Amino acid sequence: xxxxxxxxxxxxxxxxxYVYIRDKYEKExxxxxxxGVTIGAIITFPIIQVENLMTLMxxxxxxxMEAFYMAFIVAALVEEAFKYIVLFSLxxxxxxxxxxxxGIVYAVFISLGFAGFENVLYVLNPELGGxxxxxxRAIFSVPGxxxxxxxxxxxxxxxxxxxxxxxxxxxxxxxxPWLVHGIYDFILMSNMPYVMLVFIPFVILMxxxxxxxxxxxxxxxxxxxxxxxxx
Numbered sequence: 247x248x249x250x251x252x253x254x255x256x257x258x259x260x261x262x263x264y265v266y267i268r269d270k271y272e273k274e275x276x277x278x279x280x281x282g283v284t285i286g287a288i289i290t291f292p293i294i295q296v297e298n299l300m301t302l303m304x305x306x307x308x309x310x311m312e313a314f315y316m317a318f319i320v321a322a323l324v325e326e327a328f329k330y331i332v333l334f335s336l337x338x339x340x341x342x343x344x345x346x347x348x349g350i351v352y353a354v355f356i357s358l359g360f361a362g363f364e365n366v367l368y369v370l371n372p373e374l375g376g377x378x379x380x381x382x383r384a385i386f387s388v389p390g391x392x393x394x395x396x397x398x399x400x401x402x403x404x405x406x407x408x409x410x411x412x413x414x415x416x417x418x419x420x421x422x423p424w425l426v427h428g429i430y431d432f433i434l435m436s437n438m439p440y441v442m443l444v445f446i447p448f449v450i451l452m453x454x455x456x457x458x459x460x461x462x463x464x465x466x467x468x469x470x471x472x473x474x475x476x477x
Contacts, residue, residue, distance in 0.1 A: 286359020317431035349403025357395030
């Protein structure tokens with residue numbers, strides 16, 4: 247069990263470390279980052295309860311309709327809503343949110359806190375878990391949650407630093423990760439070969455866009471020249 251737990255948490259720690267080192271001009275307080283990860287893990291409990299309730303309310307329909315409901319409403323809507331609430335409550339008025347990349351850092355840490363706890367639950371599940379589950383989720387699910395966080399944090403930071411378009415960006419900070427998350431889950435839940443064909447291209451596109459968003463906000467840091475670092 248210890249080995250499986252380590253396997254479940256390893257990709258989360260790797261992603262956390264990667265995002266942390268990318269924040270190269272002014273690091274965020276470790277205590278605040280740990281708080282974000284911890285709350286991200288804690289919200290797993292109410293998320294599961296709400297998702298179970300929403301599942302009971304699933305409308306009667308065919309496979310595609312059920313997959314759409316489970317992907318966009320039960321999973322993506324509930325999970326991204328909780329993450330969004332935590333991100334706003336934890337950082338919006340915090341003075342440490344003082345550059346655009348910070349929005350991505352905090353959103354990703356919160357998202358990975360949830361992903362880590364969720365991953366442990368999946369990997370240790372007697373029926374669904376095991377090493378193969380740990381490997382597949384390390385490749386797709388954990389980075390997926392990370393990039394959902396990148397998307398949320400990207401627009402969240404834009405809302406903070408571009409007040410003239412705040413409403414638009416705050417809306418996008420929720421809508422965009424919800425859509426990406428929903429599409430990601432819908433492809434998997436549809437379980438149809440012709441739909442699954444687009445999964446790998448979609449994941450690659452998500453990674454490319456995520457890295458571009460990170461690079462764009464890093465380049466916009468006001469601390470680049472203060473610390474004599476431009477690369």
